[in-house]
Amino acid sequence: MKDFFKFTLATITGIIVSCVVLFFVSILILFSMLSSSESETQVRKNSVMMLDMRGMLSERSQDNPFDMFLSEDETIYGLDDILSSIQKAKENENIKGIYLQAGSMGAGFASIEEIRKALADFKNSGKFIVAYGDQYSQHLYYLASVADKIMLNPQGSIGWYGLASTPIFYKDLLSKIGVEMQVFKVGTYKSAVEPFISTEMSPANREQVAVFLDGIWGQMLSDISESRSVSEEKLNEVADKMLMFYPAEDCVKYGLADTLIYKNDVRNYLKTLIGIDKKDHMPVLTLKDMINVKKNVPKDKSGNxxxxxxxxxxxxxxxxxxxxxxxxxxxxxxxxxxxxxxxxxxxxxxxxxxxxxxxxxxxxxxxxxxxxxxxxxxxxxxxxxxxxxxxxxxxxxxxxxxxxxxxxxxxxxIFGMFPNVKGLTDKIGLSFDVVKTNTYSDFGMMGRALNDGEKALMQNMVNEGYELFVKRCAEGRGMTTDEIKKIxxxxxxxxxxxxxxxxxxxxxxxxxxxxxxxxxxxxxxxxxxxxxxxxxxxxxxxxxxxxxxxxxxxxxxxVGELYNQFDWLNNFENYDKIQARVPFELNIN
Structure with a gap:
């Protein structure tokens, strides 16, 4: 028994010492990361900026020390950093061009559109843009289409197939477990509640989704057609072929790519563009490097x-x-x-x-x-x-x-939702009772449906919220409330x-x-x-x-875009009962 306690004590002591050592080693690593992340990047002659488009895009980068434990596909890049870096690359005479390495990035179309415009501005300055991808997602092909040359792996593919919105409906699932969503809304097109009360899109929602999908697709067709000198009709024809299932040579044949090349050979091509020997060193600056490149602007002394x-x-x-x-x-x-x-x-x-x-x-x-x-x-x-x-x-x-x-x-x-879980509680054998002092003291109790009086109160609150929303929009936009209500x-x-x-x-x-x-x-x-x-x-x-x-x-x-749906459901209890929001299904594939 004495030996047992000695062994146990020694083991515990060893664990504590190991944890302390690991803690201090981690702190040293984090200090090292901090110092390296804050040091100014020196740009050498004949440099190329590499924009590696993998991971996820957010408005701003988060600079979280725990990102070191995540893979590149889980990295969140800031739109602000990307736009700033492209501008700095444009202004720095030592940077000769941008190498866009395409892949798959979780990003909205408007964000991709802003990056594309920044790249077009960079290109107009006389510097080159070369894009390469093993596989191009549709988002990133739209981005890459602005490049002077689009390169594709000989066994690669380009995702080009049009846009679709595919909402998931939960009504039947909820019914099976005994949950009913009690919905209150204003707005024929207010579709955020549809997944909980229907098994398919309403005609009004289908109409609005078709219109904005056509609008986004039309913008993509117009921009790519101009950059690639391929007609919009031809681009639509290619989209209907589902080109990603055809040999890579067909991407060149239809004008979506310029050449087939392996990734290892891209660097030599870039050296040729710059005008240096293939044996010479070509400095490549990543986005992290570019963030620490000094801006080429005089210091402002106005204080504004x-x-x-x-x-x-x-x-x-x-x-x-x-x-x-x-x-x-x-x-x-x-x-x-x-x-x-x-x-x-x-x-x-x-x-x-x-x-x-x-x-x-x-x-x-x-x-x-x-x-x-x-x-x-x-x-x-x-x-x-x-x-x-x-x-x-x-x-x-x-x-x-x-x-x-x-x-x-x-x-x-505006809409509001209340879950009625009486069917679920009946299934699992739970029952509720109540003692109350006033008519609505048990309002919102989960063990029963809202009664007619409570439903009327909820709908009235939603109606008033909508009228206030419309009023705010009319005042802000210099329009009448009737004009706002029409749209x-x-x-x-x-x-x-x-x-x-x-x-x-x-x-x-x-x-x-x-x-x-x-x-x-x-x-x-x-x-x-x-x-x-x-x-x-x-x-x-x-x-x-x-x-x-x-x-x-x-x-x-x-899980990519499905994360928005998971997060919405996971945080449902934290949301206010009255919501002014679009459905999370507006993520477009």
């Missing part, structure tokens, strides 16, 4: 700041409940916008919105904060992939709204169509919104700064729950 405030993700009322995902929390946005309002150095604000919506209450609170900010300084909204429903709510009262042609916006409508009803529009309808002012990306903000503020000298400020390396390290963060990121990397 143009703020770019990022609001992306689902809209919640209140404060943040988790550090795993980036979302919009009304209390935090209100606090930040108040600080920008009170900061005398901030002369104009660009509100960058990329949100499918969320809490109607939270959206109203942010709307008010934007309205108050607008009284003091110009506010221009720049819309990303989405600025729909609640995303449009928080945008509608800005001085001007800028959207990409493929942005999905509008969806002016509301929860209908989703592309940015291009929204401009025709008066819901947005200009088509363009973040650069266009900045240009308008600077002009409205009348600034000649200024510095562009991003808000809210990113957490420092150590703040992120201390605030992040490693297990939850890594699990979330790995799951997102594995």
């Amino acid at each position: 700041i143009v703020a770019v405030y990022y609001a992306y993700g689902d809209i919640y009322s209140g404060s943040s409940r988790t550090d795993n995902e980036s979302n919009i929390y009304s209390d935090e946005v209100i606090r930040d916008l108040r600080k920008l309002k009170e900061d005398e150095d901030v002369k104009a604000v660009v509100l960058r919105v990329n949100s499918p919506g969320g809490s109607a209450f939270g959206s109203e609170q942010i709307w008010y904060a934007v309205t108050e900010l607008k009284k003091e300084k110009p506010v221009i909204v720049s819309m990303g992939d989405y600025a729909a429903s609640g995303g449009y709510y928080i945008s509608c009262n800005a001085d001007s709204i800028v959207a990409d042609p493929t942005t999905l916006t509008g969806s002016i409508g 509301a009803e929860g209908r989703v529009w592309t940015g291009a169509k929204a401009k025709e309808l008066g819901l947005v002012d200009e088509l363009g990306g973040l650069d266009k919104a900045l240009e308008m903000a600077i002009g409205k503020a009348g600034l000649d000298a200024y510095t562009v700064m991003s808000y809210p400020g990113k957490k420092s390396f150590f703040e992120t390290l201390m605030d992040t729950n490693p297990g939850g963060y890594i699990q979330s990121r790995m799951l997102k990397g594995k």
Whole structure:
């Protein structure tokens, strides 16, 4: 027994010592990563920037130390970093071109469109762009089509087959387990509730989806046709052939690719373009390298700041409940916008919105904060992939709204949902009883359906919320409520169509919104700064729950677009009962 305790104590001591050593080794590794990430990148002559398009795209990079445990396919890249890096590559005389390595990236069409425009601007400066891919996803072929030369692996393929939206319906599944969703909504096209109460798309929803799919597809056809000198009719014909199942030679035959080449030979081709010998060294700068390249701009001494405030993700009322995902929390946005309002150095604000919506209450609170900010300084909204429903709510009262042609916006409508789980509780043998003091003291009790009086109260609340939403849009856009209602009803529009309808002012990306903000503020000298400020390396390290963060990121990397549906259902109990949002099924394949 004595030997047993000695052995046990020695084992425990060994484990503790190992953990301590591992902790300090991890800290040293993180310190090393931090120092290397902050050191300025020196750009040597005849350099090439490599844009490796794998992983997932977000509005901003997160710089989380636990990313070191994730694969490249699970890495989240910031749109802000990519656009900034392309601009720096354009301005740096030592960088001769961009090597775009295509693959599969989780990204919205509007974000890809912004990167494509930045690449086109880079190309117009006289520098080259070469794209290579083993397989091109449809998103990234659209991006790569701007290149001077598109290279494809001899055994590779190009995904080019058109667009489809394929929502998943849960009604029958819920019925089988005894759950009924009690739905209250305003808006013929408000389709976010359909998966819970139907087994197929409504005619109205099918109509709106067909229209915005045609709009996005038309934009893609137009851009690719111009870049590749292939007619739109031919591109549609090729899409119907499902080219990815044909030999790679057919991609060259139909004009989608220029040459077939193995990846190992691309570097020699790039050296030939630059004009150096194949034996010479060619410096290649990754996105991480480019982030630390110094900008070629003189230091501004005016003290004037143009703020770019990022609001992306689902809209919640209140404060943040988790550090795993980036979302919009009304209390935090209100606090930040108040600080920008009170900061005398901030002369104009660009509100960058990329949100499918969320809490109607939270959206109203942010709307008010934007309205108050607008009284003091110009506010221009720049819309990303989405600025729909609640995303449009928080945008509608800005001085001007800028959207990409493929942005999905509008969806002016509201809904509420209450689950009735009586069927489920009956199945598993649970029963409920109640003692109450007033008529509605047990309102929302899960063990029964809402009664007629409660349903009337819910529908009335939704109706009033819709009328307020319409009023806010009418005031912000200088239209009557009747004019707004004709294009509301929860209908989703592309940015291009929204401009025709008066819901947005200009088509363009973040650069266009900045240009308008600077002009409205009348600034000649200024510095562009991003808000809210990113957490420092150590703040992120201390605030992040490693297990939850890594699990979330790995799951997102594995299931791709389906993650949005999982996350929506997983967080259902955290959502306010009244929502202004588009359905998560708007992720397009």
